[in-house]
Amino acid sequence: MAGNTFGKKFRLTTFGESHGLAIGGVVDGCPSGVSLDFEAIQYELDRRRPGQSAIVTQRKEADKVEFLSGVFEGKTTGAPIGFVVQNTNQKSGDYEHLKDVYRPSHADYTYDKKYGFRDYRGGGRSSARETISRVVGGAIAKQLMPEVKINAFVSSVGEIFIDKPYQALDFSLTETNDVRCPDLATAQKMEEYIRQIRKEGDTIGGTITCVIQNVPAGLGDPVFDKLHAELGKAMLSINAVKGFEYGSGFCGAKMRGSEHNDLFNPDGSTKSNLSGGIQGGISNGMDIYFRVAFKPVATIMQMQQTIDKNGNLLEMQGKGRHDPCVVPRAVPIVEAMAALVLADFLV
Numbered sequence: 001m002a003g004n005t006f007g008k009k010f011r012l013t014t015f016g017e018s019h020g021l022a023i024g025g026v027v028d029g030c031p032s033g034v035s036l037d038f039e040a041i042q043y044e045l046d047r048r049r050p051g052q053s054a055i056v057t058q059r060k061e062a063d064k065v066e067f068l069s070g071v072f073e074g075k076t077t078g079a080p081i082g083f084v085v086q087n088t089n090q091k092s093g094d095y096e097h098l099k100d101v102y103r104p105s106h107a108d109y110t111y112d113k114k115y116g117f118r119d120y121r122g123g124g125r126s127s128a129r130e131t132i133s134r135v136v137g138g139a140i141a142k143q144l145m146p147e148v149k150i151n152a153f154v155s156s157v158g159e160i161f162i163d164k165p166y167q168a169l170d171f172s173l174t175e176t177n178d179v180r181c182p183d184l185a186t187a188q189k190m191e192e193y194i195r196q197i198r199k200e201g202d203t204i205g206g207t208i209t210c211v212i213q214n215v216p217a218g219l220g221d222p223v224f225d226k227l228h229a230e231l232g233k234a235m236l237s238i239n240a241v242k243g244f245e246y247g248s249g250f251c252g253a254k255m256r257g258s259e260h261n262d263l264f265n266p267d268g269s270t271k272s273n274l275s276g277g278i279q280g281g282i283s284n285g286m287d288i289y290f291r292v293a294f295k296p297v298a299t300i301m302q303m304q305q306t307i308d309k310n311g312n313l314l315e316m317q318g319k320g321r322h323d324p325c326v327v328p329r330a331v332p333i334v335e336a337m338a339a340l341v342l343a344d345f346l347v
């Protein structure tokens with residue numbers, strides 16, 4: 001199975017399956033002498049952790065990270081940083097029914113077609129537990145560039161969305177509610193909706209907006225490694241992501257150049273920022289902002305038609321502990337992937 005490493009200079013390799021012994025990773029290319037704040041790393045994992053509130057999966061995991069190498073007396077040595085997070089709350093019996101059956105719109109069918117042999121427990125390698133390693137890697141990346149501020153938040157759940165530009169939001173409110181939406185009135189509506197969806201045994205999609213401030217001009221390598229192309233790849237590699245747009249995004253396709261152009265101020269900053277802080281694939285020093293669309297995840301507690309590995313049609317219903325809406329837990333994952341992209345250009 002290829003494709004387990006992200007980045008060129010600041011590289012993260014991840015390993016582990018949902019119901020294996022542990023999830024972990026190796027960060028390679030981290031400069032030496034960086035004092036790591038381990039509490040800050042654990043804090044990011046706690047934001048991703050299952051069981052953190054009533055509107056996420058109730059799998060109970062402490063998700064405590066343990067560092068194995070590359071750190072001495074609290075500082076990075078420049079050697080590969082190895083780390084693990086033990087899996088402690090596997091209920092593999094919940095997944096016995098998936099041994100030969102494919103959940104519609106999950107990764108069961110494609111993994112079987114490609115690899116011919118599949119760890120079906122909890123989705124195996126396709127489980128979002130893999131994103132634990134991304135969050136650890138991203139938390140280290142954030143510490144390499146403390147001046148850069150990365151703030152992601154839930155901007156919509158189903159048809160409920162924040163009806164304000166991000167400049168009108170107070171990002172310090174994001175962590176004050178279970179949904180991770182900084183607009184509190186909207187957060188309450190989203191939370192009620194997610195609770196209702198869960199009661200109905202269904203799932204719902206949503207979007208996350210990410211705003212990155214204090215990025216120096218000059219990050220990004222045209223032509224293939226443009227900054228927005230790397231951000232797009234990073235976001236689209238997250239489980240359940242279906243869309244990525246930055247700056248004006250798909251709205252820009254409806255506009256005229258005379259409306260869309262970001263006119264300059266004498267210091268090189270721009271009066272508007274529909275470019276989303278990136279022009280020609282290179283950061284221009286303005287805020288970088290983008291949106292990521294997450295689908296309603298596949299495992300629903302309702303009867304659906306599917307097939308088994310022999311092509312027999314049958315009915316199945318999801319079992320076990322699942323997320324009715326993944327965006328609240330995906331906020332730290334989006335931030336982590338953004339940090340990994342920026343760190344790769346900065347080191």
Ligand SMILES: Cc1cc2nc3c(=O)[nH]c(=O)nc-3n(C[C@H](O)[C@H](O)[C@H](O)COP(=O)(O)O)c2cc1C
Nearest residue numbers: 106107126127128239240297298299322323326329
């Ligand atoms: C934080 C997070 C939690 C997730 N939890 C679940 C879940 O409980 N049940 C589920 O079926 N999928 C869940 N997913 C999505 C699956 O991992 C994903 O849909 C699957 O790997 C198939 O990949 P794809 O949707 O990207 O095609 C979650 C995704 C994220 C980001």
